[in-house]
Amino acid sequence: MYSCSLERISDKIKTFSKFGDAGHGGITRYSLSPEAHMAREEFVRRMEAIGAKIECDDVACMFATLEGSDPNAKRIVMASHCDSVKNGGNYDGIEGVITAMEVLETVVAENIPHKHPLTAMIWTNEEGSLYPPAMMVSGIVCYDYLPDYLKPNFMYDKMMASKPMDKSEFANFGEALAATKFKGPKENRLSPDRYCAMFETHLEQGPILEDNGNEVGAVQQVMGMFNYRVKFHGFTAHAGTFPMAKRHDALHAAADFICKMHERYDAMNSELVAQGDYEFVFTTGEIYVHPCIHTCIPDEAEFSLDVRHPKQEVLDKCMAVLQEMAKEEYQQCTCGVEEQWKRDPVPFDSRLIGFVEEAMEEMGCKWQRILSGAGHDAQFCAYVIPTTMIFSRTKDGLSHCEPEHVSDEDCTTAATATLNAVLKCDASPEF
């Protein structure tokens, strides 16, 4: 068993939290922004200090590699991102980059023998906060391996034209990319020719580890999901002149649907949990009505529905219930549903999960199996090379906000678990 250094981890967290400091304990660090470039320069400085070789690919992903003892062995990579959402926290993404750097620093400091080259990697533009969509660059890099239904979302030329959602000196992602110095040849992209395994360490972004008193989680898979728009069509009339019984109020219809959907879905979840399965999570995050005037009955209402579960058959059942519910009338309004996008459940590599679980068990830390409800670059990577993730305990389950927090100790536990899992992978004849 090797251990990472609490002191070095603390120092890195403190240092990287300065790049984009938003003044309330968190950061705004858009991909390819001056703040993100400061973080990349710090990455280079620290990795060159331990003798790692720095490379970039054509979409500004960065790689710092320590050579291994076997010249024929493929690289094992630890990767995450250094960009944040607007007014995000000091952990989402950067914790995985800090972990990767810490693992290489520990390998060098402790002179740990290893067969495979070990690589710390930064993915470009995971959040997609300035240039949508999220996971843009892992989508581009993994494009050939993605399921067909996902490909239209990550076409290279379309992504290059992605326009900024907030202040930027560049007209689109392509221009921001053209201006960065952190660029190299396309051959440097992550690929199965040169890489044999990928680990991503990340905060959980939920309250499950904390509620169960666990420090780290061995992630089994990324949940599948579907995202729909649910629309209601009634008709508008004057708030003061139209009798109640004659109204076709689209907002009342939407409210009625949301309440009935919670009843149906809650009952399905009770059954799932009684059978020992995970519950699915469902969220109505956006709502719009038309004309949205306080003296008019709304004729249109529309909300978003996001449903996630590890099993496709559960998602299929949720979708069937939605379709069935949409056939009915609500408050004299018609209902329609429209798919926006979906993703299949993405299971991680069982051998890599095994290494992570063994490492956690041997460390004697408090750990559990867990799922990822959020999306990560690892989920696209998993179509290309064996991949898995390690989660760390998240204070109050909060993320994508400035109070987002992981203790230095929990970051160190997650880094130590990553280090030992990587070393098990390195030692395995299968890799």
Place this chain on the structure above:
Amino acid sequence: MYSCSLERISDKIKTFSKFGDAGHGGITRYSLSPEAHMAREEFVRRMEAIGAKIECDDVACMFATLEGSDPNAKRIVMASHCDSVKNGGNYDGIEGVITAMEVLETVVAENIPHKHPLTAMIWTNEEGSLYPPAMMVSGIVCYDYLPDYLKPNFMYDKMMASKPMDKSEFANFGEALAATKFKGPKENRLSPDRYCAMFETHLEQGPILEDNGNEVGAVQQVMGMFNYRVKFHGFTAHAGTFPMAKRHDALHAAADFICKMHERYDAMNSELVAQGDYEFVFTTGEIYVHPCIHTCIPDEAEFSLDVRHPKQEVLDKCMAVLQEMAKEEYQQCTCGVEEQWKRDPVPFDSRLIGFVEEAMEEMGCKWQRILSGAGHDAQFCAYVIPTTMIFSRTKDGLSHCEPEHVSDEDCTTAATATLNAVLKCDASPEF
């Protein structure tokens, strides 16, 4: 019994529908816009043709007066507005102006004797579509007579600074007013010194007359109302990572509240109707959530609530139920309510209502007593001089939209009712 002319009414409807023709059967004719000026010029042309005297006041209200036989009698005025909402119809407001012109034209054509001077009047900026608020100018003119709680909404200087909500060549209402040629001295304003009664003819804007097979309605009063914001406070978290039981979903809370409020209020309405009273109408026209992102649980949700009824005690009961409901938690979210504005029920003058009802009865038309759920300049006027309204049947109850329609025949019936009610008022020793 005198009768107005279907032919003249049809001609006026056709003519005025051209001023601001929006291309789908309706108009966009903002107050003091070039289109509104065309309508005002047509008013002048027609009224001068019958020998009426044209006057304007300092806020661009226009008056066309036929002298009466008694030099000491005060004027009886028929008034409405010639401005519309964006993409409004050919009747809201202008029907009352057309009626007023038609009454004067009939009086001249038939040489009908009358003691009081008879005035046709155009109110400026009733809709407030370009320069809010609605009923701005009747609020300014009737200011001294308004209840104190309404006064802050109609302070002269504040109203002059009202900024345009859509394209305009003027920076505010004051500048538009300064530029119009339809202006005169402040002394010309409607006042109890010179005016003894006011009649406003308007389409119903609801389906009640049509549903009951009636052509016209004798309006008894303008309903009182209150307008609230209902707010829910939960907390936001990631749609994929947060277990259902731990959520404090503000949109789910708002939906839950809306459904429960409908249940409570519907039950109250059933009781009212069983007692032979009117139902109250309630509308949730606007809704907003924060952060309104499909992958985030909303932490804030807020909707508008508009409640209207002719009796203050019913409104008080509705408000008490709202306050009581707000004390509870909804889906683990707190609830708060905040008053935006309110208006007391405004009863119309019983003598004028009597003249209208007698006239309708004598005409042998199909009529009923009715309430106004919408606001009108007449409701401010009612604080100043005896006032009432006459409603005409509205196709499908639609208004504030291009399909808004009243048949030429129903317009003529309403005009004839107005004429005969005005003549009864003229003949009454009480006026």
